[in-house]
Structure formats: structure tokens, C-alpha cells
Amino acid sequence: MLTIYGVYRSRASRNYWMAGELGIPFVSVPVIQGYRLDDPAAADAPLNTLSPEFLKVNPAGLIPCIDDGGFVMNESLAINLYLARKHGGPLSGQTITEEAEMLQWTMWAATEVEPHAVKIVLTMDRNGAESEEGRMTIRAATKALKKAFALLDNRLAATGHVVGDRFTVADLNLAEVFRYAMSQTELFDAAPNVKAWLAACQARPAFKTMFETRTKEAQ
Structure with missing residues (x-):
């Protein structure tokens, strides 16, 4: 049985x-992030990334983390690549070149897109867009993302998918990274293929189920 922490x-x-x-x-x-708690070591603190019982599972103190029948790993995007490879089906690579492309695009998203996109979502979540410093942070991140949006837009032009002609783990991984920039509508308006692709990804039943649960979860 797969356990997701x-x-x-x-x-x-x-x-x-x-x-x-x-x-x-x-x-x-x-498992909540320890930094979100005033005192993560308090006796009544919820299970968090600094809790001794969680650190026994993942000494790195990071979420997400999985335990799949005794195999423990973290790093969310890598976990998804692992699950796709293990369970197969259309979400996984059907050839070695497809697997290589899925790894390439996932690493690209993690290194070239997420560092900028996460600045946007964190600034927005903290109402930082109301300050001059926050607006400057968002403007800089948005500017840095233009090249990535253009590159992905061109990639999606042929089939509407990142790898091959179907929805795969590469689409899922990238969709979750690009979601962080959704507040910056000008990026998506300038990249119509990216805009249509993300909407299609988020229209999938599994995404809707996940996001509904996420919405109901206490902040």
C-alpha cells in the first residue's frame, strides 16, 4: 500500500x-510544514516536518514523502516519475526516448520554471502584491518566465501534450508547476497553447478530486 505524507x-x-x-x-x-507553526515542538502541535515521528520516516524533514511498501523517497516530481514507471499505462513512457523526454521536461520545469513561479504564488499568498516590494518581485518573476512560456507554447503546438500525443506524467508535473503562475494572466494570454493545455489538465477528474480536497483542507 502506498502511503503519502x-x-x-x-x-x-x-x-x-x-x-x-x-x-x-x-x-x-x-504532515504540515513546520514553518507554518508557532511552535512545531509543542506537545499539542500537529504532525509536522519537524516532528520526531516524521523524521524517523524521512530524516530530510521534507514533504511530500512516500512509503511504498518499505521504499521511502521524497521530491514530488521524482515521486511521480517513479509511480508512472512502476504502474505503467498511458501516463508512463512507452519507449526509452519517451522516458528520457519526461525526465528532461520535468527537470526543466523544476530548474527553469518553478524557482520563478513559486515566487509569484508565495507573494500572492502573503498578500505581498499590495506592497511595492511584492509587485517588483512578481514583475521580475513574470519577466523571467516569458521565455519558458514561449518554449512550452511551441512544444504544445503539435499535439497539445508535452510528450507524445497523450496526457502523461510530464503533463501532470509541468501543469502543477505552471499552476503557480496562474495569477499572471498576461503570461497565458501570450501563450494560448499553454493556456488551453493547462485548462485541459485541470479539467481531468483526478485533478478536480485532488483540488476539491485541497480547497477544503484547513489553511
């Missing part, structure tokens, strides 16, 4: 979505 309002959302797409059973263990 992490709250839905974290990068664990990617793994909950993936499990839903694959139709595999899983156990969810809510």
Missing part, C-alpha cells in the same frame, strides 16, 4: 493527483 496544500498535491490518475489505493498521512 503531506498535506494537500503543499507539493504533495502533485502526488495525490498522480495516485488518482493511476487509480491506485493510498493512505494519506497529513
Whole structure:
């Protein structure tokens, strides 16, 4: 049985979505980020990334983390690549070149897109857009993302998917990274293929189920 450690309002959302797409059973263990708590070591503190019992599972103290029959790993995007490879089906690579492309695009999203996109979502979540410093942060991040949006827009022009001609783990991984920039509508208006692709990804039943649970989760 797959166990996913992490709250839905974290990068664990990617793994909950993936499990839903694959139709595999899983156990969810809510683990909140320690920095969100005034005193993560308090006796009444919820299970968090600094809790001794969680650190026994993942000494790195990071969420998400999975335990798949005794195999423990973290890093949300890597977890999804692992789950796709293990369970197969259309979400996984059907050839070695498809697998290579899925790894390439996932690493590209993690290194070239997420560092900028996450600045946007964190600034927005903290109402930082109301300050001059926050607006400057968002403007800089948005400017830095224009090249990535253009590159992906061109990639999607042929089939509407990142790899091959179907929805795969590469689409899921990238969709969760690009979601962080959704508040910056000008980026999507300038990249219509990206805009249509993200809407299609988020229209999938497994995403809707994940996001509904995420919305209901306490902040």
C-alpha cells in the first residue's frame, strides 16, 4: 500500500493527483510544514516536518514523502516519475526516448520554471502584491518566465501534450508547476497553447478530486 505524507496544500498535491490518475489505493498521512507553526515542538502541535515521528520516516524533514511498501523517497516530481514507471499505462513512457523526454521536461520545469513561479504564488499568498516590494518581485518573476512560456507554447503546438500525443506524467508535473503562475494572466494570454493545455489538465477528474480536497483542507 502506498502511503503519502503531506498535506494537500503543499507539493504533495502533485502526488495525490498522480495516485488518482493511476487509480491506485493510498493512505494519506497529513504532515504540515513546520514553518507554518508557532511552535512545531509543542506537545499539542500537529504532525509536522519537524516532528520526531516524521523524521524517523524521512530524516530530510521534507514533504511530500512516500512509503511504498518499505521504499521511502521524497521530491514530488521524482515521486511521480517513479509511480508512472512502476504502474505503467498511458501516463508512463512507452519507449526509452519517451522516458528520457519526461525526465528532461520535468527537470526543466523544476530548474527553469518553478524557482520563478513559486515566487509569484508565495507573494500572492502573503498578500505581498499590495506592497511595492511584492509587485517588483512578481514583475521580475513574470519577466523571467516569458521565455519558458514561449518554449512550452511551441512544444504544445503539435499535439497539445508535452510528450507524445497523450496526457502523461510530464503533463501532470509541468501543469502543477505552471499552476503557480496562474495569477499572471498576461503570461497565458501570450501563450494560448499553454493556456488551453493547462485548462485541459485541470479539467481531468483526478485533478478536480485532488483540488476539491485541497480547497477544503484547513489553511
